[in-house]
Amino acid sequence: MTSYAFFGSLEQGFAFGLMVLGVYLTFRVLDFPDLTVDGSLPLGAAVSAVAIDAGVHPALSLVWACGAGFLAGAVTGFLNTRLRILHLLASILTMIALYSVNLRIMGRPNLTLLGKPTLVDLFTTASGLPQYLATPLLFALVTVFAAGVLIWFLRTELGLALLATGDNPRMIRALGVNTGNTVILGLGLSNALTAMSGALVAQNQGGADVNMGVGTIVAGLASVILGETVFGRRSVARAVLAAILGSLLYRLAIGLALGLKLGSFSITPSDLNLITALLVVLALTAPRMKAKVFS
């Protein structure tokens, strides 16, 4: 792996790290398999790109993206908790609907940001670093800050109620928490993070594409599982940091895989979803296999 590719993987790892934090929040904290992220990642990208295109400051466009992502997650939560649609199906419905929404927002399948100022440009200029270093540094700052906020939040009264909603909903209802509301809040936050991730990715690759969200949930799961396998999840703070490190490891692994050549066969970016899906299957079944072998 060239150092250029290495920094490229880091920058991806941090940019998608926000999404991985979101997936951690739904998959691990709320115990809610949320596929909305496949739609909310391009949603964030679209909103940010359209906003920047309209002259909004790229930093401010992140706020807009977050808001849109929160709404998307809240819709899934509403479908599940108020209309009693199965969680998985509820999230698929939102994800599919978002495809149309994203096309509406952009007015076309993709929108380029060529010639427009992005956060990456602004930070590179301001820091004086070469872009291949400035970008991962910028994304690291954003993602680590978000992780800090998430850890802080999960230790507040509301945050504890959210943790308990995933852990033991019956008990926390008996303690006076409206679990419907905490689920909606959790999904909203998760998709706000995911949309922000999409916005960073769009600003980094110079545009938004309506198809850029395909496979987001699988990549998110792979990162979360990879992170907790390597770093553990004994405490909330540790699990949150493990999610980010998992994201970095995952993107590094992909960077390595893409350079791989077996004779005339080489792995292309279009193979990644298959490989990642296999990885997640392996990770999800490995603990059980291990238990079987050793019992």
Place this chain on the structure above:
Amino acid sequence: MLRAEGIVKTFFKGGANEVRALNNVSLSLAEGEFVTVIGSNGAGKSTFLGAVAGVFPVDQGRIFLNNEDMTAWPEWQRAAGIGRVFQDPAQGTCPGATIEQNLALALKRGQPRGLGPGVRRQDRELFREQLARLGLGLENRLRDPAGLLSGGQRQALSMLMAVLVKPRLLLLDEHTAALDPKTAGQVLDLTVRLVEELGLSTLMVTHNMRQAIGLGQRLVMFHRGEIVLDIRGEEKRNLRVEDLLQRFSEVRGEEFTSDRALLT
């Protein structure tokens, strides 16, 4: 205090296996009254507690707590006035959260939760003090996940959590049934101590007739979705197991059977 009037609850309504779990049940509790509840399997005891706690809506009837009609309230809203301990020790605590976090969650029962710190420093002192009274050494394990505790320890913790904010009504559904006899005895002692100390209005379901007779000021027996016996005062104080069985067969014209009732 608690007033339930004409509660009807049918499961699988209209279906082939329709069950009328509660058939016109009315029960009023006086302030501070400790009522034990017995009945054979499927008699409707848990369903009644569930109806009071708002776990599901009832088909008919009204439920008041301190003269407030809570029939239409969801479970979480009723929780402001009701403390509960379940039969399954795993149900009463959050396994992934620490002991102090569980207590902090309980300390906010019935209050809005905001962005303040989940566990406050000054609350830790209270938690330690309260845990010390359990005599289980948990006061030194505030930061251990509740999932590490044994069934009995968890049930004691659940008991403490249910009363940490004084509830208007305490609902106990066979909360010692899953424990070994010694631990069950300890948790029961704790229950009695807390109920008496705080003067809590309590409904306690048990399969142990001795317990039902020995504890509280009043005993209610459920049978096939109805309350068939309601014994209190002098009569309750002098009650023996044989009397109870006798009274039951008088009322129902059949023998009392329960595969889990402990007669000794």
